[in-house]
Amino acid sequence: xxxxxxxxxxxxxxxxxxxxxxxxxxxxxxxxxxxxxxxxxxxxxxxxxxxxxxxxxxxxxxxxxxxxxxxxxxxxxxxxxxxxxxxxxxxxxxxxxxxxxxxxxxxxxxxxxxxxxxxxxxxxxxxxxxxxxxxxxxxxxxxxxxxxxxxxxxxxxxxxxxxxxxxxxxxxxxxxxxxxxxxxxxxxxxxxxxxxxxxxxxxxxxxxxxxxxxxxxxxxx
Numbered sequence: 001x002x003x004x005x006x007x008x009x010x011x012x013x014x015x016x017x018x019x020x021x022x023x024x025x026x027x028x029x030x031x032x033x034x035x036x037x038x039x040x041x042x043x044x045x046x047x048x049x050x051x052x053x054x055x056x057x058x059x060x061x062x063x064x065x066x067x068x069x070x071x072x073x074x075x076x077x078x079x080x081x082x083x084x085x086x087x088x089x090x091x092x093x094x095x096x097x098x099x100x101x102x103x104x105x106x107x108x109x110x111x112x113x114x115x116x117x118x119x120x121x122x123x124x125x126x127x128x129x130x131x132x133x134x135x136x137x138x139x140x141x142x143x144x145x146x147x148x149x150x151x152x153x154x155x156x157x158x159x160x161x162x163x164x165x166x167x168x169x170x171x172x173x174x175x176x177x178x179x180x181x182x183x184x185x186x187x188x189x190x191x192x193x194x195x196x197x198x199x200x201x202x203x204x205x206x207x208x209x210x211x212x213x214x215x216x217x218x219x220x221x
Contacts, residue, residue: 003102006095013089020082023067027075030064050075130195148174180216187212 031049034042045060052074053059059068073081097105151174158171177185187209194202 001095003097006092010089010092013085013092017082017085020078020085023072024075024078024082026064026067027078030062031075048074052077134192178219180212180219184209184212184216
């Protein structure tokens, strides 16, 4: 149980004790007063004070006993509940961390908060560098697509002219990117799509990417 939860339960116990304690004192004094009476009516009131108001019966016409109208228990039940509450409170206090534990947790939390602040300050620069690199990669990617499209259009048109007029023209074929490098580019782009939304890099995507890098490096060697 977390310390916050323990303290909340302690607060609940203290609120109940604060309600029952004055009521217990009131009932104790009232019982003593009616015990002095000794007559049948006094004995009946003592029984109500001790055991509470029974279902279907009214309380004694004593303004000090108005707590029964609020559902408060009789003296015996009240004493029992108070004893249980005190025992529960002692047990809950035993669940609270020691001063040494609180001090250690406070120290660690402050150190972590400092690290979080430092990371937040570095994040702005890291994000700016990331976006700048993406901008460069976008421009390079667009250039690749445009050059390949231009080459394919020129190659197709040259082949059509050669076929139409029976020309002996050697038309070069626009090369495709190496398969391993193309796979690597696709995996990098997939990983990049998650960077702005995830708290960590997807381990499966990262593993696939590292494998593709090794294959590309091996093919280039």
